Amino acid sequence: MTEFQPGKITTIDFPSEALGRSIKLSIYLPKDYTELFKHKVIICFDGRDFFSFGQLHRKYEKLRQADKVEKAIFVGFHYETVDERREEFHPQGSKAPKTVKAVTQEILPYIDQTFSTFKVGNSRILFGDSLAGSIALMTALSYPRIFSQVGVLSPQFAQPMDQLIERCQFKELLNIWHVVGLEEKKFNLPTTGEEADFLTPNRELHELLVKNNVTTQYQEFDGGHRWKSWQGLLEELLIYYLSDDISF
Template identity: 25%
Template sequence: MKALLTKLLLMLAVISCWSQPKGKIVKIDSFKSKFVQSRNIEIWLPNGYDTNTKTRYPVLYMQDGQNVFNPETSIHKTAWEADVTAERLTAIHQIQPVIIVAIWNTNNRYMEYFPEKASLNFVQNDQAVFPKATKDVNPNGVDFLGDEYLKFITQELKPYIDKQYRTKPEAASTAICGSSMGALISLYAICEYPEIFGQAACLSTHWTLLPDAPRSQMSEAFKKYLYEHLPSPENHRIYFDYGTKTLDQYYGVHQRGVDNMMKNKGYTTDNWTTKKFEGEAHVEKAWQKRFDQVLFFLFKSDNKKAKTVTKEKTSKKS
């Protein structure tokens, strides 16, 4: 009888946990910028934000915002469902409550997400190949917009978020995240603005840079930039991962080179991880499945009530 009662109490605790009111999403249509074209912004405020009026929160800025929360606006009708995962991990005290800012992309996505200063390291062949190789993703032939895009985030969007919401504005509490080209621009952001971003999460980083993934020579331009501009490991943390199917199959060799670079720059398991996900493809569903591990790395709670996080099958650090 005592054992049955214990089980019932545990079941009630779980039901109570999952029946908590969820956070809310605030949408801003066509957020204006003097640097890049306007775009939608969605801000997820965690459960308790409206009632815990003295609490301040870390912030996670995410690329490809239409894919972050809502399956109806996402590509292939599959979203990361970042709010659902964050709510679950917060409820079991695995992570700190966090504000998530989803930045929608535009038809200039490729040029906005391209790490602009890497182009300064193009060799002659890169300069000749780039316009032809990117014509489908840059049909209007616009110039590089990576630096302008980061100005938009750091000079316009982040100040707005910090003013309108109870954030922890310091770098240690400000993270940036993306997948594929979104991972590149997130890594570029922590290199260009180490005083603003203390953490970056880069999923399925598109190291090959060009849409034609097997062609990889141009990746050396970004690796050279990265070696020269990686922020200090003393106060920055970086998450990498990749799968082994579709586009992700081309990333392993590049990621291993970057991992060696991270070690040479003084990064350790305290402030950096790289995870390999066997059998996972370059799709939102894969990123959705492992987003819990991203949040756990970025915003791990020190709460003693924390329960064991469910882990996807991964290999050891590559």
């Protein structure tokens, strides 16, 4: 049985029937974790990047020490390869629906059974950058009563996400924190080197969310499609969803 220590990142191999593979999960329990109190749950797609490049857990502990955020557990979902990431995270990826199923029907129940957590949709938060942001949105749009809070950094907006937004039932439950960089008008894709525009589609995504009366916190920042730009926004993201003003 895996031993989880507060203040430490523990990586496990989680068997997923939905994806037909073991998923690397990195689980971080806050330094003050105790079974006596319930915790919010933050699931990060591209979890290794959020911990390594974003230093998300360290930013959280700094805010926690200042009494600016509530108790939370962090779960990082890792991809295997760049190609697998596209298949599992891209809106048109052949395995994207399986990823949604794995998170909703396998990973979340495991977290809720293993740790002291709130068992309500607005205490569960999905984070993601780029393609990981796309699958975070798709998961919440598919199951808004299970995951109603989503923080995304420059997600890739493509069909069928527009259909998911328009057809989503209970979309009034959603609360989406959404940012994109002004330098993302011209971005070279790391896999192909081709030039892509992330800024315009993200503006279209925001307009579609507003049109469908989805609660959004939208911002265009001075920066590009990279962690050097994103990591400076994470404290704001954490405060937005973990403010002590919200109680259960």
